Amino acid sequence: MLIIGERINSTRAHIQEAMKARDTAFIVKEAKKQIEAGAGFIDVNCAMSLGDEIRDIDWVISVIQSEIGDVSICIDSPNHLAIERALEAYRAKGKLFINSITGEQARIDLIVPLAVKYNTKLIALTMGEGGMPNSAEDRLAIAKDILTKVSAKGFKAEDIYFDPLIRPISTEPDQAKEFLKSIPMIKSLGAKTVCGLSNISYGLPDRKIINSTFLAMAIQSGLDAAILDPTEKQVVSSIAAAEALMCKDEYCSDYIKAFREGRLI
Amino acid sequence: MLIIGERINSTRAHIQEAMKARDTAFIVKEAKKQIEAGAGFIDVNCAMSLGDEIRDIDWVISVIQSEIGDVSICIDSPNHLAIERALEAYRAKGKLFINSITGEQARIDLIVPLAVKYNTKLIALTMGEGGMPNSAEDRLAIAKDILTKVSAKGFKAEDIYFDPLIRPISTEPDQAKEFLKSIPMIKSLGAKTVCGLSNISYGLPDRKIINSTFLAMAIQSGLDAAILDPTEKQVVSSIAAAEALMCKDEYCSDYIKAFREGRLI
Secondary structure (H helix, E strand, O other): OEEEEOOOEOOOHHHHHHHHOOOHHHHHHHHHHHHHOOOOEEEEEOOOOOOOHHHHHHHHHHHHHHHHOOOOEEEEOOOHHHHHHHHHHOOOOOOEEEEEEOOOHHHHHHHHHHHHHOOOEEEEEOOEOOEOOOOHHHHHHHHHHHHHHHHOOOOOHHHEEEEOOOOOOOOOOOHHHHHHHHHHHHHOOOOEEEEEOHHHHOOOOOHHHHHHHHHHHHHHHOOOEEEEOOOOHHHHHHHHHHHHHOOOOHHHHHHHHHHHOOOOO | OEEEEOOOEOOOHHHHHHHHOOOHHHHHHHHHHHHHOOOOEEEEEOOOOOOOHHHHHHHHHHHHHHHHOOOOEEEEOOOHHHHHHHHHHOOOOOOEEEEEEOOOHHHHHHHHHHHHHOOOEEEEEOOEOOEOOOOHHHHHHHHHHHHHHHHOOOOOHHHEEEEOOOOOOOOOOOHHHHHHHHHHHHHOOOOEEEEEOHHHHOOOOOHHHHHHHHHHHHHHHOOOEEEEOOOOHHHHHHHHHHHHHOOOOHHHHHHHHHHHOOOOO
16 A cells, blocks of 8 residues: 655644754655655645745755655645646656645646646545535545546546545544445546545544554555555554555565564554 | 453463362453453363363353353353353353354254254354365355254354454465455355454464454454454454444444553553
């Protein structure tokens, strides 16, 4: 499963401070430790940096690629101008995600042409013009609608990762099942699936247990990628075990390697 | 999910010694701590006690019920005479399992009439006369055969718990998937499912991670019961989280209770 490391996010106080202070060492360290922990992409979100998001995202991407080299980036912004600047700033040989679109036509019109031009993958939240979906079937219907809209602009189904939107089980106890049920339904469209993990456990104690257990279930259901903190050992352990159990880790060699490197709990 | 506590098993050195020494306090403590940790049934296995299994199982069941009261027992023996003695010794008001039968006709002829007479539930391993199954379909075919044989003796499908037989992923990497796939297939017969957990991780390091992750997946697939050590926090945490995620724990109240009681990792 593809891990998109979530730590470089301006909603986190330390990251916000580092962006403001142009603390290259701190940002690079955050990127490096996520890559070492198994992240395939580094999510970069500067939307809450309280500075100039466009300059901030340009700076973060520039310092990461100049210090680390061919790192793959997930450009995470509500602002299409920040996304465009990030795409222009990226010169490394890795791959790119744009995070994210929804079913909203105006946003699709702004973002999808950029994704096509820069040959990126796309994260699409299954949120339609009518708001948040409840059932798996609602999620599928929105995914189909989005797929029709992006295909019309020349974007390939296999490069779109739908996020079926997790909601906290503390307040909406049936939503985990609906999310899991929607994964194979959405994949049957030829698209892929991704999730932002931590929302599932909002309001509950010992959140790492809920997060890691849910991730194992999602991997069983076929989840392709997750946005998470790869330095959380409980979650990493669950991924390593789930991949071995799903027969995606020949001779459990990645699991045993993770154990030997001290990455499991 | 129903937890059958596995600790009172004569393959464990401390238990073997306690049986030999007639150490009532030790056996009762083992039973009590499993019940406090959430076990609905206490498995009792005296087959390796190196003494007289029949007398040993009689003694263990007598001391547990006289000290604890209405405890439910899972009588675990390859010897039908030991099973019969255990059934006679049991006078508490709980429920009983007999662990186990397979597709072998001679064993069914000996055990099922006892299960009917004493109104017990039955664990049936999906092992036919032809040996261990490989695919989910093999497991289903054996379960169907066993169900036909036990039904002919007046035993009800809803009281039979099939164990689709876990094999270690270290040597047979596709077997976890086949096991999980077989659960809803077997349940469609009107029967229930159970598993002995620990075999899945044989030969691998950090076994609690594999065990707990696999159990979460099995709960997602519909597993009804598991034979395990309920004092292992990692496994208990996984069960509590999986039940909440599968919408079987209203308002996550059992999960929060387990957290408050210090039963989660």
